[in-house]
Amino acid sequence: MQDDAKATRKKLTLDAQLASVPMRNRQIAVNEDADGLNVTVKLSYPAIMRPLVFLLHMRQEKTYRLDGLGRQLFEMVDDKRTLAELIDRFGDKHKLTFFESMAFVQSFLRSLMQRGIIALGVRQRQVR
Amino acid sequence: MMLKMSTGEKYNTLAWHHFKTVIPAEWEVTAYAVEARIGRIEFSTRRGLQAVVSWEPCRSDPDLDRTMRGFFYKLAIEDAAIESRSSGRFLLGYCKERNLAQGITCMAESFILIRWIFENETARENAVQDRIMQSMEPNRGALIEYALFGLHLRIPEGFELEDAVTQPANVLLGFERPDRARLTFRRWGLPEYVLEGLSLDEYLEKFMKAQGGRVSYVSKDSFLGHDCARAEYAQRGQYQMDRFMGRPWPGGVARLWIDEKEKRLYCCQMIAPPGVELPKMEDLFAAAGQGW
Numbered sequence: 001m002q003d004d005a006k007a008t009r010k011k012l013t014l015d016a017q018l019a020s021v022p023m024r025n026r027q028i029a030v031n032e033d034a035d036g037l038n039v040t041v042k043l044s045y046p047a048i049m050r051p052l053v054f055l056l057h058m059r060q061e062k063t064y065r066l067d068g069l070g071r072q073l074f075e076m077v078d079d080k081r082t083l084a085e086l087i088d089r090f091g092d093k094h095k096l097t098f099f100e101s102m103a104f105v106q107s108f109l110r111s112l113m114q115r116g117i118i119a120l121g122v123r124q125r126q127v128r
Numbered sequence: 129m130m131l132k133m134s135t136g137e138k139y140n141t142l143a144w145h146h147f148k149t150v151i152p153a154e155w156e157v158t159a160y161a162v163e164a165r166i167g168r169i170e171f172s173t174r175r176g177l178q179a180v181v182s183w184e185p186c187r188s189d190p191d192l193d194r195t196m197r198g199f200f201y202k203l204a205i206e207d208a209a210i211e212s213r214s215s216g217r218f219l220l221g222y223c224k225e226r227n228l229a230q231g232i233t234c235m236a237e238s239f240i241l242i243r244w245i246f247e248n249e250t251a252r253e254n255a256v257q258d259r260i261m262q263s264m265e266p267n268r269g270a271l272i273e274y275a276l277f278g279l280h281l282r283i284p285e286g287f288e289l290e291d292a293v294t295q296p297a298n299v300l301l302g303f304e305r306p307d308r309a310r311l312t313f314r315r316w317g318l319p320e321y322v323l324e325g326l327s328l329d330e331y332l333e334k335f336m337k338a339q340g341g342r343v344s345y346v347s348k349d350s351f352l353g354h355d356c357a358r359a360e361y362a363q364r365g366q367y368q369m370d371r372f373m374g375r376p377w378p379g380g381v382a383r384l385w386i387d388e389k390e391k392r393l394y395c396c397q398m399i400a401p402p403g404v405e406l407p408k409m410e411d412l413f414a415a416a417g418q419g420w
Contacts, residue, residue: 014176069321084174095391096297096317098174099156103296 012122018084021121022077022109028117036067037074041116064115073108077118083109139259141280141414143273144169145289146183146240149264152256155179157276162292169276178250179260186234186241192219195241199230216262218244227251237266273414274301278315278392280414284407287311308365309400311412319386319393328357332384335395336361342376349383352413356385363399377401383409 012020029040040063045053053060066074072093076086083105091101112118138153145164154173161167168182193212196219200210203226210221218231229246242264250256267273271282274289277299287309291302297317304310316322323331329346336343341361349358362376380399387394396413398406 014174018174069318094318097156098154099158099172100296100317 016122018082018087019123020083021079021081022083022086022118023079023121024077024118025116036065037071039064039066039074039117044116062115064117069104070108073105074112074117077109083120141273141275143267143275143280145272146235146238146267147181147242147264148267148273148275149260151179151260157294160276160292160294162289164289175248177247179247180245182243182245184241184243186239188234188236188239190234190241192232192234195232196221196230199232199243203228215258216264218261218264220257220261222251229257231257231261233261233264235266237268271411275414277301278390279313281313281412282414283311283412307400307404308367308370309404309406310366310398311407312395312397313412314393314395316393316395317391319391322393328355328384328386329359332357332359332382332395335384336382336397339397340364341380341382344378351383351385352410354385354387356383358383361399365401379406381406381409 025041027042031038031040040061042061043059045058052058073086073090076089081089086109087098087101087105090096090105091098094101096104109118109120113120139150140153140155142149142151145167151171155171155178156173157169158172158177159168159170161169166182166184168180170177171179171181196212197207197210200207200221200223203223205223205226205228209223209225211224212219212221214220215231216233218233220229220231222229227248229251231244231246232241234241244257244260246253246257270285272285272287274281274283277292277294279299279301281301283303286305287303288305289301290304290310291300291312293300299315300312302310302312326334329348333343333346336359341359341363343359343361345360347358349356351358359382361380361382362378363380364370364376365374377399379402380397382395382397384393384395386392396409398409400406
């Protein structure tokens with residue numbers, strides 16, 4: 001499964017990346033307070049670890065605070081807009097060029113993906 | 129995703145080391161070389177690589193036709209498949225089979241061979257190629273122009289490009305003369321996040337201190353039609369024993385201003401050893417409307 005994901009990632013062209021759709025994890029909880037947006041993600045552990053999670057009272061969720069640019073970008077992710085549309089929107093808002101905007105958006109989305117907050121939806125036909 | 133390139137699009141000035149010309153405003157630099165002797169710059173859009181311009185030393189009168197054929201020969205393209213024509217001072221060759229165009233010329237003034245390679249849709253866009261080729265001229269004189277990464281500068285002869293650090297929305301170009309006079313230009317995007325609520329003068333003072341400068345005076349000023357902060361500072365030289373033993377050079381001047389229309393923050397620093405004259409900061413920037 002992991003190998004498939006790696007192979008898919010390697011084969012994505014720039015066009016396919018731009019046409020992909022960032023989507024929010026349906027399991028996250030989003031709360032707003034005065035300081036920003038709090039996004040709570042349920043943590044998943046390997047099956048072998050699950051009994052230990054209860055025994056050792058390991059935490060089962062983690063909260064991230066998003067503010068400033070991070071919050072703006074997270075709020076733009078609506079499960080419909082493609083990566084290209086997000087880049088254009090962000091670029092237009094801050095008067096950044098396409099590649100400048102792409103660098104910001106990609107690096108932020110990558111960090112959100114690593115934390116399980118969003119996933120990137122790629123259409124099958126775009127994977128060569 | 130494939131969009132047709134419009135030939136009626138806007139153009140920006142491109143000036144670097146030996147040449148100046150114009151390029152479509154949509155093109156962005158994705159790779160570049162600082163060295164003046166030999167190097168290249170790559171331009172891309174969201175549709176991929178569009179063009180590469182390279183420069184290298186050449187004999188006074190190279191055989192352009194042979195150089196052209198040599199390039200295509202390396203790609204296993206036969207002579208018969210190349211359509212050649214002239215455009216400005218360039219000889220242009222187009223290979224339909226590979227969708228690749230190459231324009232070459234020798235800047236006889238400086239014995240530099242300039243080579244443009246056009247790829248993807250630009251390879252078929254004669255109007256774009258012609259505009260670039262025909263606008264091409266040597267970058268020589270008392271003021272050498274540098275127009276790239278959103279900066280358009282006129283640098284007095286004698287200064288050499290020493291540093292170019294380009295990150296997304298964060299550009300630095302540094303020039304130095306043999307007498308160690310130094311000019312540093314910066315351009316940042318997302319100004320509200322760079323300033324983090326500080327005023328221009330507060331930020332400039334903080335920034336200059338972080339750069340190792342001893343700020344003696346900060347004031348509000350106006351520069352190129354924008355409100356700006358001006359700082360006078362002293363700083364140690366950066367090279368050889370100056371770095372460890374020399375006394376800080378006084379007389380450094382830095383200006384920081386924000387272009388609200390572009391949403392960019394600019395900073396210019398000038399410093400030189402005592403007794404060395406610096407150019408006027410106003411003269412270093414291209415007049416409004418001639419830049420990006």
